[in-house]
Amino acid sequence: MGVKISTLIKPALTEITLPNLLGKKIAIDAFNSIYQFLATIRQPDGTPLRDHQGNVTSHLSGLLFRTLRLIENDIKPLYVFDGPPHELKSQIVQERREKREEEKHKMLQAQDEGDFEEAMKHAQASSKLTSEMIEESKQMLNYMGVPYIEAPHDGEAEAARLTNEGLVWACSSQDYDSLLFGSSRLVRNLTMSRTRRVKGTTIEVQIEYYFLEKVLNELKITREQLIDIGILVGVDFFPGFKGLGEKTAYKLIKENGSIETIINKGIEVRNTPIEIDLELLNTLRKIFLNVKKPDKIPNFVWKKPDEEKLRELLIEQKNFSEERVSSAIKRLVQKKSQKSQVNLDRFF
């Protein structure tokens, strides 16, 4: 659950395709990506893919084939995992845990009643990434020869830092938080652009590219003000204010400049004055503005896959079909076809 500013920053959106990212290193928010696979790769009644022992394997299937797709398009993925969370995040995490429990009940109920569509909805909302899933994802990436790092704290913060240090070209996540962390470039929907079926209707899914400078120029605000907007609507470290969405938050910041002014003027939203402890406000801003550097500079390389280990993990342990794994490995090892460079100078 990232910061809800999608409508606000839409005017700064640039649509791109995979060939536009040819040769680029991309820091992928691992947690966000793996969670997405776990939530979406399911049978029509909401049941995820499982191995013979009943362990969920949806995340591995998604991660394997997505990563493969990127490599085939000459994109260099680097997965960034979350490190220990900030103490302010724990509270929000607890709330999400409770919400998941509720959703699980609703899913089981819907399955009993035979309402598969309803079951699917709640199955997705009750998805939980376990530490085992994280560990085996790392292991598989290792065998694939794809690098990953663990962030000092927030994965998106580290991905933003890597982008701004020039160690990768952009970061990729479905959430917009990396922009608050100052990332100059954010890529969303990092997948083959194609039509997808959502609730009976087909929609075109395009890769989205956001350039922070363009976002700030369009909105005519500073990054500090973008962070204030985030705090008002809610971020991973603070729930925001009830009834205060992105439109109102933008209007308030545009008119008043900062949260302090809003507080001082005693501005009310839905008959409730906006109040936040100034020390907390300062702490929240610092989380986004002073991203901690890791103790040692991350060193990442893309290697040849370990075919034997990959086969052992996926075929023997996770019961993937031999044919699928063999073809995946073949694609992984094969010298990538030379793709024509698509000039994007006018955007970048």
Added chain:
DNA sequence: GGGCAGTT
């Protein structure tokens, strides 16, 4: 989400 085969 992505592979793949069957269809137009």
Added chain:
DNA sequence: AACTGCCCC
């Protein structure tokens, strides 16, 4: 070649 539907584990 584009599109649809089913399956993957």
